């Protein structure tokens with residue numbers, strides 16, 4: 185197995201591609217849609233026939249989910265951390281995780297540990313006068329939630345780093361990464377047992393908060409998903425008429441490509457997005473929802489090729505804005521939108537990187553809603569590249585380059601220090617092999 189993706193020897197997609205965001209977006213959209221339609225037609229099937237296959241598959245999943253919900257069953261798979269640690273997760277539990285693409289890990293951390301981290305974060309920001317110096321939201325996405333700091337642009341607290349480099353986090357990330365096919369076509373696409381310690385923020389939403397939430401969207405990219413060569417290869421079975429062979433768990437070609445810049449961009453390849461709960465949260469208090477169908481990506485990627493979508497429109501997807509999933513184009517999918525169950529501090533929540541998700545609105549929230557965002561971002565060429573800028577941000581206490589340039593922690597003396605890194609932390613930052 186080669187450690188590097190051998191993209192030059194991979195089958196060429198033969199489509200027009202733009203490795204940087206095209207200057208004339210409508211023209212590029214027209215070009216790529218015509219080329220994709222022609223490519224699918226060359227398989228002997230029409231776009232409509234291919235899409236009908238996807239529609240049937242998705243409808244069956246949506247029906248199963250809505251029926252289960254009507255029976256009062258939980259939709260989100262739940263696995264105990266102790267089973268992951270002991271290697272005793274059943275085949276049935278793994279199959280359900282693969283089917284739903286999302287998971288709650290119960291007791292990922294001891295509840296007291298998580299509550300302690302929450303207190304430590306408060307002490308960390310207060311000791312540095314964060315609330316006096318807070319300048320308002322630094323981006324226009326989470327910024328739409330409100331003007332109070334619910335999303336703290338804080339990356340280098342001891343609590344966050346302790347969680348990121350903990351044995352418990354590494355075990356769960358390895359388990360989740362192993363859901364993916366990481367070796368194929370003669371390439372080892374990523375190392376499932378090594379994470380790249382992707383630094384992200386904290387959310388602390390206080391009791392009594394009103395929040396409009398976040399609409400249904402997805403985070404893996406925008407127009408680059410159709411327009412870059414790497415993604416055209418990753419989604420090759422959607423684009424060449426062999427849609428039955430599309431596997432949402434196949435990492436091939438996903439771990440080295442470029443991404444168009446944007447306010448919500450993620451330079452890393454994440455197998456799962458995730459967060460760790462730092463407070464107890466009830467399922468009806470403005471929590472995370474997903475459309476728990478990993479293969480829904482096939483629907484999202486092919487829907488713009490149907491005849492009812494204008495030639496220069498990708499169902500509303502454009503650069504510098506989050507990829508929307510909405511009732512105009514994706515209505516059948518949204519019936520499956522399902523929220524997490526009640527969680528306790530120390531539980532963690534995970535969802536496949538391509539999946540549609542949202543945060544429900546809440547009025548007069550009961551209890552806190554506190555999380556640390558920590559995904560699973562395994563070591564691969566793309567994440568190794570990004571790790572170089574993460575190391576620099578860590579060294580200087582800066583905001584990582586995927587995030588707004590706020591840099592609150594540069595002068596904070598009690599941020600996590602390099603000598604506090606353990607083996608997992610050093611490997612995650614690329615400081616040791």
Ligand SMILES: [Fe+2]
Pocket residue numbers: 401402403541
């Ligand atoms: Fe998101």
